[in-house]
Amino acid sequence: MWYETKVTRTLNIKYPIIQAGMAGGVTTPELVASVSNSGSLGNIGAGYMSAEQLKVNIEKVKQLTDKPFGVNLFIPESPEISEKEINKANEWLQPFREELNLSEVSEVKKANALIFEAQIKVIIEEEVPVCSFTFGLPSKEIVERLKKKNIVIIGTATTVKEAVANEEIGMDMVVVQGSEAGGHRGTFMGSFEDAMIGTMAFVPQTVDHVNIPVIAAGGIMDGRGVLSAMILGAEAVQMGTAFVTSLESGAKEQHKEAVLRSFEDQTVVTSTFSGKPARGIRNKFITKMESHEKEVPKYPIQNTLTQSIRKEAAKQNRPEWMSLWCGQNPRSSKQQSVSEMMSEILSEIDSIVIGKIKEW
Numbered sequence: 431m432w433y434e435t436k437v438t439r440t441l442n443i444k445y446p447i448i449q450a451g452m453a454g455g456v457t458t459p460e461l462v463a464s465v466s467n468s469g470s471l472g473n474i475g476a477g478y479m480s481a482e483q484l485k486v487n488i489e490k491v492k493q494l495t496d497k498p499f500g501v502n503l504f505i506p507e508s509p510e511i512s513e514k515e516i517n518k519a520n521e522w523l524q525p526f527r528e529e530l531n532l533s534e535v536s537e538v539k540k541a542n543a544l545i546f547e548a549q550i551k552v553i554i555e556e557e558v559p560v561c562s563f564t565f566g567l568p569s570k571e572i573v574e575r576l577k578k579k580n581i582v583i584i585g586t587a588t589t590v591k592e593a594v595a596n597e598e599i600g601m602d603m604v605v606v607q608g609s610e611a612g613g614h615r616g617t618f619m620g621s622f623e624d625a626m627i628g629t630m631a632f633v634p635q636t637v638d639h640v641n642i643p644v645i646a647a648g649g650i651m652d653g654r655g656v657l658s659a660m661i662l663g664a665e666a667v668q669m670g671t672a673f674v675t676s677l678e679s680g681a682k683e684q685h686k687e688a689v690l691r692s693f694e695d696q697t698v699v700t701s702t703f704s705g706k707p708a709r710g711i712r713n714k715f716i717t718k719m720e721s722h723e724k725e726v727p728k729y730p731i732q733n734t735l736t737q738s739i740r741k742e743a744a745k746q747n748r749p750e751w752m753s754l755w756c757g758q759n760p761r762s763s764k765q766q767s768v769s770e771m772m773s774e775i776l777s778e779i780d781s782i783v784i785g786k787i788k789e790w
């Protein structure tokens with residue numbers, strides 16, 4: 431069958447479809463479990479979670495499914511940022527805070543390697559079957575600890591060179607994130623601009639240069655997308671935006687509505703929200719901050735500086751100041767349950783495959 435691949439066999443799932451771990455509240459236990467129950471792989475987006483929050487989420491998912499699921503983590507980054515740079519960024523952000531009546535400036539929080547280590551410990555203790563990473567590579571030591579427990583590990587790459595590095599450190603499979611992808615760029619070698627490779631060009635080149643299975647991501651929203659990625663040599667796909675608007679998703683209503691209403695020419699890659707390039711729907715915040723694009727403090731500093739603005743904007747129903755992460759294929763988004771989405775994808779693939787066989 432078209433859906434049996436090295437990825438489905440290794441992950442012990444039926445369909446080669448992976449719901450992206452999406453940090454920031456999108457991946458409710460209900461979403462993760464519904465995806466896994468439908469025969470695909472659900473993932474907890476744990477990038478911003480403490481070890482305790484992660485444990486609670488894992489336990490909730492386990493109550494809702496006995497199928498495999500994964501946890502997605504961010505490799506911690508600690509850029510050196512001066513007080514002066516932080517003050518400058520706070521000055522740029524002050525007008526947004528005033529509009530929202532926010533009196534306090536957010537506290538600067540640095541990425542903490544200890545939190546990452548604690549997240550890994552929880553994943554091992556809870557015997558989570560799959561662990562994926564973005565923003566870089568974990569240490570060899572962490573790779574070995576996870577593998578010793580038979581946890582399948584998946585890395586993220588935005589160039590062939592990064593995919594090879596993932597293979598060399600011992601990843602079992604690699605997500606190749608095309609430039610269409612919504613959310614943060616996973617680039618960790620060289621500039622992100624050079625690593626903006628469309629999925630159609632990126633997948634076959636990676637398949638030709640690594641031996642581990644390739645998972646295609648970026649702009650895939652339906653059966654056509656799944657099948658095309660597999661024809662290019664991918665052994666599974668990872669979808670993010672398509673799940674943002676699902677009924678089980680925990681995305682804010684304003685975010686869901688913005689994705690459902692957007693077109694292919696309305697997303698932009700911006701560092702203004704977090705200090706790391708990410709694709710989202712253009713809004714007033716991005717446009718007003720655009721002139722500081724290259725100067726905002728690097729991730730995760732800018733992310734912590736804008737945190738209260740994003741949160742308060744959601745509370746006050748001001749989507750123009752929220753980060754509305756979204757890939758380049760929002761016209762294909764639908765508001766439907768995971769089970770409806772999955773059965774549509776599968777019947778679309780069946781009819782394409784059967785139709786083609788008849789034509790031939």
Ligand SMILES: Cc1cc2nc3c(=O)[nH]c(=O)nc-3n(C[C@H](O)[C@H](O)[C@H](O)COP(=O)(O)O)c2cc1C
Nearest residue numbers: 450452453564611612613648649669670671755757
């Ligand atoms: C709202 C949102 C949040 C995301 N958060 C994460 C994340 O926490 N970790 C990660 O590895 N990828 C994250 N991504 C990127 C996805 O892994 C994937 O590359 C992307 O969704 C694929 O493109 P698509 O959105 O067009 O399906 C996110 C994507 C979106 C849309």
